[in-house]
Amino acid sequence: MLKTGIRGKQHIVVDDACTARAMGSGTLDVFGTPAMAALMERTAWTSIAPFLEEGQGSVGTRLDITHDAPTPCGLTVTCESELIEIDGRRLVFRITASDETGLIGGGRHERFIINEDSFMQKASKKADA
Numbered sequence: 001m002l003k004t005g006i007r008g009k010q011h012i013v014v015d016d017a018c019t020a021r022a023m024g025s026g027t028l029d030v031f032g033t034p035a036m037a038a039l040m041e042r043t044a045w046t047s048i049a050p051f052l053e054e055g056q057g058s059v060g061t062r063l064d065i066t067h068d069a070p071t072p073c074g075l076t077v078t079c080e081s082e083l084i085e086i087d088g089r090r091l092v093f094r095i096t097a098s099d100e101t102g103l104i105g106g107g108r109h110e111r112f113i114i115n116e117d118s119f120m121q122k123a124s125k126k127a128d129a
Contacts, residue, residue: 001051002091006083008047012039014073014099031071036079036097036105037063043079044093044109058091058111059119065107071099081109089113 018035020026041060085092096106
């Protein structure tokens with residue numbers, strides 16, 4: 001059963017594939033904001049996945065974050081999430097990302113609980129149009 005307070009934690013070692021240069025979000029070889037955003041979403045959805053009913057999933061609907069400090073290749077970024085609000089099928093998470101030197105970013109992330117089959121049918125209709 002979903003309840004506020006559910007926490008998640010994920011790690012990633014920054015390598016060439018997740019740099020701003022590789023992701024097309026800049027020219028520097030530091031942890032890219034798109035990689036941080038993806039890590040934040042993954043941390044949130046994996047934290048609540050065990051609590052969903054069979055056939056349910058969640059999709060990201062909003063991400064309001066800051067990326068406040070650079071992280072060079074070789075360091076580990078740790079992301080932590082906490083489910084802070086449940087409003088029907090809408091879920092709100094507080095999210096932080098840190099490396100070995102301290103906080104590098106954070107914010108809020110919203111997800112929506114969906115029926116996976118119905119959601120994919122809706123997406124398929126768009127592809128067929």
